Amino acid sequence: MRGRGRVWWRLVVAGVHEAAAYRLALLGGLVANVTFGFLKYGILTATVAASGGVVAGYDAQVMSTYIWLSQGMLGSVNLFGRTDLSDRVKNGDVAVDFLRPLSVQAAACLHDIGRGLFALLPRGLPSVAIGALLVGIALPSSAAGYLLGAVSVLLAIAVSATTVYLVAVSGFWLVETRGLQVLYMVTSGFFAGLFVPVGLLPGWLQVAAYSTPFPAMMMYPVDVLSGRVAGWAAAGLVAAQLGWLLATVAVGAAMTVGGRRRLEVQGG
Amino acid sequence: MADTGVAAAPPAVRRDRWRPYRAVIGSRIRSQRAYRASFRMDLFSTGVIGLVELAEVLVLYRTVDALGGLDVHQILLVFGLADLGFSLASVVVGHVDELPKFIRSGTLDVFFLRPQPVLLQLITSELSLRRVSRALVGLAAFCVGLVTADVPATPRTAALLTMALVSATAISAAQYVTAGGLQFFLIEGREMTNSFVYGGRYAATQPAAVWSAPVRAVFGYVFPMAFCGYLPVLAVLGMPGPPGLPAWLAWCTPLAALWAWAAAMLCWRWGTRSYQGAGG
Numbered sequence: 001m002r003g004r005g006r007v008w009w010r011l012v013v014a015g016v017h018e019a020a021a022y023r024l025a026l027l028g029g030l031v032a033n034v035t036f037g038f039l040k041y042g043i044l045t046a047t048v049a050a051s052g053g054v055v056a057g058y059d060a061q062v063m064s065t066y067i068w069l070s071q072g073m074l075g076s077v078n079l080f081g082r083t084d085l086s087d088r089v090k091n092g093d094v095a096v097d098f099l100r101p102l103s104v105q106a107a108a109c110l111h112d113i114g115r116g117l118f119a120l121l122p123r124g125l126p127s128v129a130i131g132a133l134l135v136g137i138a139l140p141s142s143a144a145g146y147l148l149g150a151v152s153v154l155l156a157i158a159v160s161a162t163t164v165y166l167v168a169v170s171g172f173w174l175v176e177t178r179g180l181q182v183l184y185m186v187t188s189g190f191f192a193g194l195f196v197p198v199g200l201l202p203g204w205l206q207v208a209a210y211s212t213p214f215p216a217m218m219m220y221p222v223d224v225l226s227g228r229v230a231g232w233a234a235a236g237l238v239a240a241q242l243g244w245l246l247a248t249v250a251v252g253a254a255m256t257v258g259g260r261r262r263l264e265v266q267g268g
Numbered sequence: 269m270a271d272t273g274v275a276a277a278p279p280a281v282r283r284d285r286w287r288p289y290r291a292v293i294g295s296r297i298r299s300q301r302a303y304r305a306s307f308r309m310d311l312f313s314t315g316v317i318g319l320v321e322l323a324e325v326l327v328l329y330r331t332v333d334a335l336g337g338l339d340v341h342q343i344l345l346v347f348g349l350a351d352l353g354f355s356l357a358s359v360v361v362g363h364v365d366e367l368p369k370f371i372r373s374g375t376l377d378v379f380f381l382r383p384q385p386v387l388l389q390l391i392t393s394e395l396s397l398r399r400v401s402r403a404l405v406g407l408a409a410f411c412v413g414l415v416t417a418d419v420p421a422t423p424r425t426a427a428l429l430t431m432a433l434v435s436a437t438a439i440s441a442a443q444y445v446t447a448g449g450l451q452f453f454l455i456e457g458r459e460m461t462n463s464f465v466y467g468g469r470y471a472a473t474q475p476a477a478v479w480s481a482p483v484r485a486v487f488g489y490v491f492p493m494a495f496c497g498y499l500p501v502l503a504v505l506g507m508p509g510p511p512g513l514p515a516w517l518a519w520c521t522p523l524a525a526l527w528a529w530a531a532a533m534l535c536w537r538w539g540t541r542s543y544q545g546a547g548g
Contacts, residue, residue, distance in 0.1 A: 022456045024454065024456050024457035025456040025457055025458075025459065027457060027460070028454060028456075028457035028458060028459035028461075028462075029459045029460075031459075031460045031463055032459045032460060032462045032463040032467065034463075035463035035464075035467045036463070036467050036470065038480070038482075038483050039467060039470050039471055039474065039479075039483065039487075041480075042474065042478040042479045042480060042483060043328065043335065043336075043475075043478050044328075045478075046336055046475075046478035047331065047332055047335060050331075050332035050333070050334065050335060051331040051332050055331050056331075176306060178306075178310070179306065179309035179310060179312075179313055182310070182314070182316075182317070183313050183316065185317075186313070186316050186317050186320050187320075189320070190320050190323070190324070195324045196324050196327050196328065200327055200328070200330075200331070201327055202327070202330060
C-alpha cells in the first residue's frame with residue numbers, strides 16, 4: 001500500500017512538471033482568463049446594479065469575487081472535455097497503458113490533478129490578485145473558511161479529472177468521442193457557472209445543473225470561498241463534492257473494466 | 269489528395285488560378301458529408317453551443333429590464349448580428365485556429381512549397397460546414413430582434429444592417445487571421461489569442477456601455493468588436509452611444525473592418541516572414 005501511495009504521488013508530481021514546462025502556455029492562459037474576467041465583470045455588475053444592488057444573493061462585491069475566483073480556477077479544471085487519454089483510446093495506445101502494473105484510471109486522473117494543482121499558482125493566484133487589486137473581492141473572514149475553501153478547490157479539481165475521464169473512456173464504445181466532447185464542453189461551462197452563476201438560472205435549469213457534477217467543479221468552491229454560502233451549508237456543498245467524486249470514480253472504474261473487455265487492438 | 273488533381277490538370281487548365289482551391293474545397297465538403305452520423309452529431313453540438321451562448325445572454329434579462337441601455341429585444345439584435353457574423357467567419361476561416369497543430373507537426377511546410385499564397389491555401393484547406401447550425405441560431409436571434417425591437421423599416425436601416433453584417437463577418441474573420449499570424453511566435457501560448465478571438469465574440473454580443481474605459485478602448489477600437497453589432501443597432505434605433513463610442517461611428521463599420529484586416533495582414537506577414545520551419 002505504501003509503495004502504491006508513492007507511485008500515485010509521483011504521478012501527481014509528473015503532472016505538476018508537465019504543466020510547469022510550458023511557461024508561455026501559462027502566460028497565454030492567464031491573459032485570456034483576465035480578458036474574459038473584465039468582460040464578465042462589466043456585464044454582470046451592470047446586471048447587479050440594474051436589479052437594485054442584489055440579484056440572487058449576489059451584491060457587487062460577491063459578484064466580483066465570483067468572477068475572479070471562477071476565472072482563476074479555469075486553468076485548473078477541465079471544462080473542454082479534451083484529454084490525452086481519449087486520443088490514446090481512439091488510436092489503441094491505451095493497450096500499452098493497460099499493460100502497466102497500475103490502474104489506468106488512477107494514472108490519468110492523478111496526472112490531471114497534478115496539472116490542475118500547479119495551474120493554481122501561475123494562473124489562479126494572479127487572476128484573483130488582479131481582480132482583488134483592481135475591483136475588490138470578498139474573502140473568508142476566518143481560518144476555517146480558508147481551510148474549507150481550500151478543500152473545496154482541491155475536490156473541484158479532482159471531480160473535474162474523474163468526470164472528464166468518463167468522456168475519454170466512453171471511447172471504448174464510441175471510438176470517435178468528439179461529439180461527446182463538444183457536448184461536455186457546452187454543458188459543463190453552462191452548469192458549472194462559467195459565464196453566469198448557477199443561482200441566476202431559472203429554477204428548472206438550476207435543478208438540471210445540480211443533478212450533474214459540473215457545479216461541483218467550479219460553482220461550489222466559489223460559493224464557499226466567497227462566503228455566499230457559509231457555515232453548515234458550505235460544509236454541505238463540500239460533502240456534495242465528495243459524493244460526486246466517489247460516484248464518478250466508481251462509474252469510471254466500472255467503465256474501465258468494461259472497456260478493457262471491449263478493447264480490440266488491431267495490427268502489430 | 270488535392271495535389272493529384274492539380275498535377276493531373278493539363279497546362280491550359282492550370283492557368284485557371286482558382287481551380288486548385290475549388291478542388292480542395294469540393295473534396296473537403298464531400299469528406300464531411302461522407303460520415304453522415306458523425307456530421308449530424310457535429311451539426312447538433314455546434315447548434316447547442318450557439319443556443320447556450322444565447323441563453324447566457326437571456327438569463328440576465330430575467331431579473332432586469334435593460335442592460336447598458338438596451339432591452340431584451342434590442343440585445344437580440346446585437347447578439348444576432350455579432351453571432352451570425354462570427355459563425356459565418358468561423359465556417360470560412362475558423363480552421364486557421366488549428367495552425368499551431370500544423371506548425372508543431374511540421375505539416376505547414378508543405379503549404380510553403382506550393383506556388384499559392386499560404387494564407388489562401390490555409391483558408392481554403394477546409395470549410396467547417398458543421399458551424400452552419402450555429403449561424404442559424406444567430407440568424408434566428410437576429411430575425412426575432414428585427415421584428416420585436418421597433419426597428420424603423422427604412423432604407424437607412426437596411427443599409428446600416430447590411431453593412432454591419434458584412435463588416436461583422438470580416439472583423440471576426442480578421443481576428444482569426446491575426447491570431448494565426450501571432451501563432452507563429454506563440455505556438456504553445458495559443459490561448460493568448462483566445463482573448464480576442466473568442467473573447468472578441470463574447471464582447472461583440474454585449475452592450476458596450478457596460479464596459480470600463482480600458483475595455484472600451486480594447487474592444488471598441490484595437491479589436492473593433494463594438495462595430496459588429498452594438499454600434500449599428502444604436503444607429504438603427506437612433507440611440508446615443510456611451511462616452512468614447514458615439515453612435516454615428518456605425519457608418520464607419522467598413523473602416524473598422526479594413527483596420528482589422530490591415531492589422532491581420534500585418535500580423536500574418538510578420539509571422540510567415542519569421543517562420544523558419546519545424547525541421548523534418
